[in-house]
Structure formats: structure tokens, C-alpha cells
Amino acid sequence: MNIEEKLKTLPASPGVYVMKGISGEILYIGKAKSLRSRVRSYFRKGGDERYAVKFLAAKVADIGFIVTASEKEALLLEDTLCKRHRPKYNIRLKDSKTYVSIKLTVNERFPRISVTRHIKKDGARYFGPYVSARDVRGTIKLLRKVFALCACSPAVFRNRVRPCLDFQLGLCSAPAAGLIGEAAYAKLVKGAVMFLEGRNAELMKALKEQMAGAAKALDFEEAARLRDKIAAIDEMLEKQRVVSHRGEDQDVFAMARGPAADVMQTLLIRGGRLAASGGYSFKATHLPDDELLSSFITEYYRGGRHIPDAVIVPVRLDDAPLIREWLSEKAGRRIALITPVKGDKSKLLEMARVNALETLKKKEAAPSTDNIRASSIEALKKRLRLKNPPEVIEAFDISNIGADLAAGAMVTFANAEPDKSRYRLYRIRNAAGPDDYAMMQETLTRRYSGGGNLPLPGLILIDGGKGQLNIAVKVLSELGLKGKVEVAALAKDKGEAPRSPEESKGLFKKPAAKGERIYLPNVKDPILLREGSAPDLLLRRIRDEVHRFAVSYIRRLKSRTGIGSVLDNIPGIGPKKRKALFERFASIEGIRNSSAEELTAVDGITEKLARAIKEGISKNLH
Numbered sequence: 001m002n003i004e005e006k007l008k009t010l011p012a013s014p015g016v017y018v019m020k021g022i023s024g025e026i027l028y029i030g031k032a033k034s035l036r037s038r039v040r041s042y043f044r045k046g047g048d049e050r051y052a053v054k055f056l057a058a059k060v061a062d063i064g065f066i067v068t069a070s071e072k073e074a075l076l077l078e079d080t081l082c083k084r085h086r087p088k089y090n091i092r093l094k095d096s097k098t099y100v101s102i103k104l105t106v107n108e109r110f111p112r113i114s115v116t117r118h119i120k121k122d123g124a125r126y127f128g129p130y131v132s133a134r135d136v137r138g139t140i141k142l143l144r145k146v147f148a149l150c151a152c153s154p155a156v157f158r159n160r161v162r163p164c165l166d167f168q169l170g171l172c173s174a175p176a177a178g179l180i181g182e183a184a185y186a187k188l189v190k191g192a193v194m195f196l197e198g199r200n201a202e203l204m205k206a207l208k209e210q211m212a213g214a215a216k217a218l219d220f221e222e223a224a225r226l227r228d229k230i231a232a233i234d235e236m237l238e239k240q241r242v243v244s245h246r247g248e249d250q251d252v253f254a255m256a257r258g259p260a261a262d263v264m265q266t267l268l269i270r271g272g273r274l275a276a277s278g279g280y281s282f283k284a285t286h287l288p289d290d291e292l293l294s295s296f297i298t299e300y301y302r303g304g305r306h307i308p309d310a311v312i313v314p315v316r317l318d319d320a321p322l323i324r325e326w327l328s329e330k331a332g333r334r335i336a337l338i339t340p341v342k343g344d345k346s347k348l349l350e351m352a353r354v355n356a357l358e359t360l361k362k363k364e365a366a367p368s369t370d371n372i373r374a375s376s377i378e379a380l381k382k383r384l385r386l387k388n389p390p391e392v393i394e395a396f397d398i399s400n401i402g403a404d405l406a407a408g409a410m411v412t413f414a415n416a417e418p419d420k421s422r423y424r425l426y427r428i429r430n431a432a433g434p435d436d437y438a439m440m441q442e443t444l445t446r447r448y449s450g451g452g453n454l455p456l457p458g459l460i461l462i463d464g465g466k467g468q469l470n471i472a473v474k475v476l477s478e479l480g481l482k483g484k485v486e487v488a489a490l491a492k493d494k495g496e497a498p499r500s501p502e503e504s505k506g507l508f509k510k511p512a513a514k515g516e517r518i519y520l521p522n523v524k525d526p527i528l529l530r531e532g533s534a535p536d537l538l539l540r541r542i543r544d545e546v547h548r549f550a551v552s553y554i555r556r557l558k559s560r561t562g563i564g565s566v567l568d569n570i571p572g573i574g575p576k577k578r579k580a581l582f583e584r585f586a587s588i589e590g591i592r593n594s595s596a597e598e599l600t601a602v603d604g605i606t607e608k609l610a611r612a613i614k615e616g617i618s619k620n621l622h
Contacts, residue, residue, distance in 0.1 A: 006063045007043060010036040014071045016078050018064040023455075027059055028089040029081050030291075031074040033319070035065050071322045079302060086421055089285050091262075091295045100136045101128035101306075102196060104149075104189070109182060110175040111189050112157070113140055113149045119306050127196040129268055129276050129306065141171070143195065147188040148173040197271070204230065248272055249308035250345075254352035255293060256360040260284050263363065264296050265356035267348060269308070277352075279359035289315050297323060307331040312338050312345050314353065373416035380535035383527070384520060386486050390459035391415055394447075395542045396472075397463040398439045399550035400428070408443025409550035412457070413542050422454060425553050437471050440464070444475040456485045463543055465491035469519045489519040490529075490543050516540065567591075570616040577604050581613075592617045 010017075015035045019028040032038035042060075068074040082090050103116045107123030115136050119126050130136045143149065150157065150172050152164065160176035167174040175185050194202070211226035252267040261281050268276040285292060294317050301307060307327055316339050317323060327335040340346040374389075381389045393413045400406030412422035426443045440462070448456075460476075462468045469489035476482050492515075517526035518539065529536040567578050567588075580602050585591045591599070591613065599610035 003043060003060065003063065007040050010039055010065060011067055012036045013067045014069075014074050015065055015067040016074050016081060018066075018081070019060045020062040020064065021059055022061040024062070026085045026087045029078055029085065029087050031071070031078040031319075033071050033322075035067070039063060039065070071319070072326060075298065075322060075326060079298070084421065086419070089287065091282055091285060091287075091292060091299065100130050100133045101126045102130075102136060102140060103127075104192065104196070106189065106193075110150060110157070110185055112154075113143065113151055113192065115140060125193065126306070128270065143192050144171040146195075147192045149188060149192060150175055152176065248310060249306075250310045250312055250348070251308045252312045252345075252348045252352045253293065253297065254314050254349055254356045255289065256353070256356035257289075258284065258360050258364055261360060261363050262292060263356050263360040264293075265352045265359060266300075267352045267355070269348070277355060279356065281359065281363045290317050293317060294319055294323065298326070301327060301330065307335060309333075310336040310338055310345075312340065312349060314349055315339060376416050376534045376538050379533075380538060383533075383535045384459075384486075384488055384518065386459065388458060390457070390486070392419075392455075392457040393459045393461055393542060394422075394457040395461040395463065395546040396440065396443060396447075397543075397546040397550040398428075398436050398443065399547075399554040400436075400439065405554055406439055407550060407553050408439060408446075409546055409553060410443070410447060411542065411546040411549050413538075413545075416538055418545060423549060425549075436464070437467060440468055441471050441475055444472055445479070448475065448479050448481060456481070458486065460485055460487040461539065461542055461546075462487065462489040463491070463546060464489050465517075466519050469521065473521050487521060490516060490539055491519065492516050567613070567616070570612055572609050572612065577602070580604065588617065 012034045013036075014031075014033050016029060016031050017035055017039050018026055019030075021027050030038070066077060068077055082092065086092065100115050100117055101119060103114050104125045104127070105111045105113075105123075106125045115133060116126075128136070130139075140151070144151065144166075148171065151166070152160065152172075157176045163174040163177045163179060164172060166172035167177070167179070173180040173185060173188065175182075207226055207230050211223050211230065214220075214223040214226060248269065249271065250269040252269065254265045254267075256263045256265070260283070262284055264280045264282075266276075266278050266280075267274060268278075280296075287295070293313055293315060297311070297313070297317075307330055311327065317337070320337055324335060324337045327337070338345060340349065377389045377391060380386070391414065395411050395413070397409050398406070399409065406428035408426040408428060410424040410426070412419045414422075424447065426446050428439050428442060430438075430442055444460075447454075460472060462472050466489070468491075469487065472487045472489070473482070476485065476487065516529045518529065519526045529539065567573050567581070573581075581591055581599075584602050585594055596607065596610040596614060599605050599613060600607055605613070
């Protein structure tokens with residue numbers, strides 16, 4: 001069915017549409033109040049004539065859609081599908097790092113103060129957000145010097161019987177140890193809240209009086225400390241300059257667009273003060289301004305970010321009523337979505353726009369990350385003598401504790417960056433005993449005999465040496481994939497490095513080298529990795545990531561099943577002896593059913609240790 005026929009089948013209902021390229025890859029996922037009118041506007045003459053729409057439509061080979069009951073349901077489904085498929089032309093907020101806030105647990109009997117990036121509806125008071133976590137921690141330290149508030153965790157607070165070190169330093173009034181009453185502590189909390197709300201004139205006056213008194217008493221060290229406190233407060237207040245005398249909470253969004261990058265700029269205003277700003281840059285999407293902004297705003301507020309009373313945007317959004325309703329529902333109060341044309345809010349937009357342009361200028365002046373990645377991939381192609389640049393690399397590693405806990409792990413790097421949506425784990429089912437070759441064969445067979453609809457990569461990287469490489473080549477050949485995908489193995493090698501012709505002739509001697517080596521099919525000598533080489537660094541990074549992924553999974557399994565801990569808890573059993581036992585007896589059950597004499601046949605296992613192993617396994621498994 002061609003595009004024209006697909007357009008005829010579109011219903012006039014809300015839903016999500018999926019645009020696919022010629023190879024079936026998902027290019028763009030969008031939501032619509034009416035699937036028919038929205039999607040047809042991309043392709044009909046006289047429809048949407050914006051450059052971005054024509055740019056995207058020219059690449060589309062197929063269209064799918066899902067009808068939903070409402071626009072809001074389409075909004076949520078769009079998010080789910082974007083997270084799953086990571087479409088090329090959808091904006092994704094990779095930097096989900098939120099600004100820091102100060103948390104005061106006023107809902108507790110003795111409130112505690114801390115720094116957090118997550119705002120929850122838990123009854124606590126949150127102040128901020130602030131740009132610098134370091135400055136916020138300094139502010140909290142300052143507040144604790146002035147108000148002596150507790151900062152320990154609930155568990156520590158409950159179990160504290162003696163004053164902590166912070167009490168000795170004057171940073172805590174020790175409510176957990178009963179050294180201050182509830183009423184007196186409440187006064188300290190009230191003072192801290194007044195300061196955080198900006199009602200700090202009384203505090204500043206008191207500090208200046210204390211500083212003058214210390215100087216008069218010739219206690220210049222104390223005067224200097226008080227001077228630093230005052231300077232820190234002044235600095236914090238200067239950063240939070242007043243931009244609105246109405247005391248409003250507002251988020252301001254602006255954008256700047258270039259040929260290679262788009263930038264979104266945010267200004268966060270809390271209580272009428274400019275509390276934070278941030279720039280987010282993306283690869284140019286060529287989407288219309290309103291569609292780009294709508295995608296960014298929904299992505300921005302999907303997490304646990306604070307939603308202000310008003311969101312200010314530079315262009316009118318087609319789905320403004322939906323965005324407004326969604327934000328209001330999340331915040332539990334009515335939220336305004338404003339596009340001002342004059343007045344103070346318009347000035348805030350201009351301030352954000354200027355900052356966006358500066359961020360874009362810096363982005364364009366910096367070396368292109370995409371170019372750096374592309375050059376690394378091209379260099380890797382030459383380094384390994386590949387036919388094509390390996391834009392997608394799948395790496396495999398095996399991690400196991402005997403045969404009881406074993407798994408094959410696969411990580412995927414696309415354009416030299418991890419693509420975690422394509423990570424896979426394969427719990428080993430059929431390998432008899434701790435046989436790494438059999439485990440690798442099972443993992444590769446399960447991946448490439450079906451693969452969960454994943455396309456073939458440009459390169460398969462195996463963590464291992466020649467033996468593991470031969471297993472991979474065998475599997476690909478049996479599956480009819482030989483020649484369709486390239487393969488290499490990366491291993492640490494303790495042998496001597498390959499010799500040059502001059503060395504072979506004895507013209508000069510070179511000491512034996514140890515290092516990491518790449519093994520390639522039908523190539524006799526391995527390639528010794530070089531320090532500082534961009535393609536070699538990429539290979540190491542991929543190998544380290546798949547190893548981390550495999551080991552972390554086995555550790556999670558181990559903690560759930562307790563199998564590994566049976567031997568780990570026996571004194572005298574370390575990694576080497578544990579490995580030797582599994583190589584000899586294959587499993588915990590095999591070790592359990594062996595006699596003490598059979599156990600002592602394993603290197604390093606004495607009669608005393610054999611008895612301890614038998615006793616330890618019986619104790620833990622019964």
C-alpha cells in the first residue's frame with residue numbers, strides 16, 4: 001500500500017501517527033487531534049507548505065497510526081512510543097538533569113534541611129530552584145551555622161543517642177539526642193524559612209551587628225568569618241535578581257535555530273526573582289517552531305520538575321489547550337500558558353531569546369560532536385579493514401558464576417554512542433557447565449536467529465580472543481549471515497606483541513609487550529591497540545560497557561538468588577578458588593554432592609577448607 005492509499009485510510013479521530021523511512025526505520029512520531037487532517041497536511045498540495053514539513057515528508061515511505069480515545073491519551077502514547085523507538089526527528093531531552101532545590105521537611109516533628117533535584121508532593125517545603133549545587137550546599141551550610149538545623153537521614157535521626165560531630169561544629173542543635181525542645185527548634189525552622197523566602201533583612205542586620213562587635217573586641221578572625229557569611233548571602237541574593245514585583249512563579253521559554261542545531265532556553269522565575277536559566281541544544285530537526293516548542297515543553301515537564309503558575313512561550317501552539325490542561329492536571333491547579341506581545345512578560349521573552357542566541361553561537365563555534373564521532377567511526381573502519389564504516393556496533397560478553405548463574409549481554413553503540421534501547425540480556429539455558437564458548441554460541445544464536453526484529457549491525461564485537469571469534473564466525477555461517485556482517489574480537493593478551501620484519505631478522509630487539517588486541521577472521525596476527533588512538537579508545541569504551549552490563553546483571557541475579565553468596569561467605573574462598581571449584585564441579589549442587597577428598601583435588605583446597613565448604617553449603621541450602 002503506497003502513501004496515497006494510506007492517507008485514504010486515516011480516520012478523523014485523535015491518535016498517534018508513525019512515519020517510517022524506506023528501510024522501515026521510524027523517522028517521526030506525532031500526535032494529532034484529527035489524524036486525517038494532520039497527516040494529510042504533510043502530503044497534499046496546498047497543505048502545509050513549511051520547509052520542515054516538506055523536508056520530512058520527502059523521506060517518508062510508510063505511515064502507521066494508532067487511534068486513541070482523546071488528545072490527552074495520544075499525548076501519553078506519543079511519549080511511550082518515543083521512549084521505545086527514539087525516532088530520528090523527534091526532540092528528546094537527553095539532559096534530564098533538573099536544577100537543585102532546598103528541601104525542608106516541615107511535615108516532621110524536627111524538620112531536616114537538605115539539597116535535592118526531585119520535587120515531590122510529600123508535605124515538605126521546597127525552595128528554589130538554583131543553578132549551582134555547590135552554591136546551594138554552601139547556602140545550606142550557612143543556614144545551619146545560623147539556625148543549627150538537622151541534616152541527617154531519617155534512619156540516622158531515629159537511631160541517634162549521642163550528639164553528632166555537626167553538633168560539636170555548631171551546625172546542628174542535636175534534636176535527635178534531645179538537646180533542644182520542639183518549640184525552640186520550631187523557632188529555628190521559622191527563621192530559616194524567613195531567610196529562604198527572602199525576608200532576610202533581620203538576619204543581615206544581626207550579622208552586621210555581630211561583625212561590628214567582634215571587630216570592636218579585636219576578634220578579627222570572628223569578624224572575618226561573619227564578613228564572609230554576609231558576602232555569601234549578598235552573592236546569593238544578587239544572583240536571584242528581581243524581575244517581577246508581583247512575586248510570581250514563571251517559566252520562560254525561547255528558541256534559537258541554526259542550520260545544524262536548535263537551542264531551547266529557559267528562564268526560571270520563583271517569587272519574582274530570576275532563580276535559574278538553562279540552555280538545551282539539539283541536532284536541527286527542521287520541524288516548525290510551534291511543533292518543536294510543543295514537543296520540548298511536554299518533554300521538559302514529564303519528569304518531576306516544578307510547574308509554575310505561568311508558562312511563557314514565544315509562539316502560539318496549535319495544541320495549547322491540551323498542553324494547558326495537561327500541565328494543570330499535573331500541578332493540581334490552573335496553569336496559564338501565555339504568548340505575550342508587550343509588557344514585562346514580553347521583556348522576559350526577549351531576555352531568554354538573547355540567551356538562546358548566545359548558546360547557539362557557542363554551539364556553532366565548538367567542534368561538532370557529530371563530526372568527531374563520524375571521524376572515529378571512519379578511523380575504525382580503516383583500523384579494522386572493514387568494508388563500511390560501522391555506524392552500529394553490537395558487543396557481546398559472558399558473565400557467570402558457574403552454570404547456576406550465567407548470562408550473555410549485548411550492548412549497542414549507534415554513531416559511537418550507547419543506544420540503551422537496543423541493549424539485550426540472554427539468560428543462559430543450554431550450556432552444560434561453565435563453558436564460555438558454549439555460552440557465547442547460545443547467546444549469538446539467539447540474537448541473530450531472530451533478534452527481536454533488530455536490524456543487523458555494521459560490526460559485531462566479541463569480548464574474547466581467537467576462540468571466541470571462531471565461535472562467532474561459526475554461528476554467523478550456520479545462520480547464513482557470513483559476509484553480511486563483520487566481526488572482531490577484543491582480548492587482553494599476555495603474549496608477545498607481533499614483530500615487525502626488522503625484528504624478525506634480528507636487526508634489533510623489542511621487549512615482549514602485553515596489552516589488548518583485536519582479532520579478525522582470516523587474519524593471522526592480531527592488532528595491538530594503541531594508547532590515545534580514537535578508534536581504539538572507542539573499542540575499549542564499548543568493551544568496558546558490555547562488561548559492566550553483563551556483570552551488573554549477574555550481581556543482581558546473585559543478590560536475588562543468594563547462590564553466589566554460598567561460597568562467598570566461606571572464609572578462605574576467593575575468586576580464584578571459587579572459579580576453580582565451578583570449573584571442576586560445574587555447579588553448587590555438584591560441589592555439594594562431592595566428597596571432601598574430591599574437593600581437595602582442586603588446587604588450593606585443603607582438607608580443613610573442604611570441610612568448611614561442605615558445612616557452609618549444607619548450612620545455607622537447608
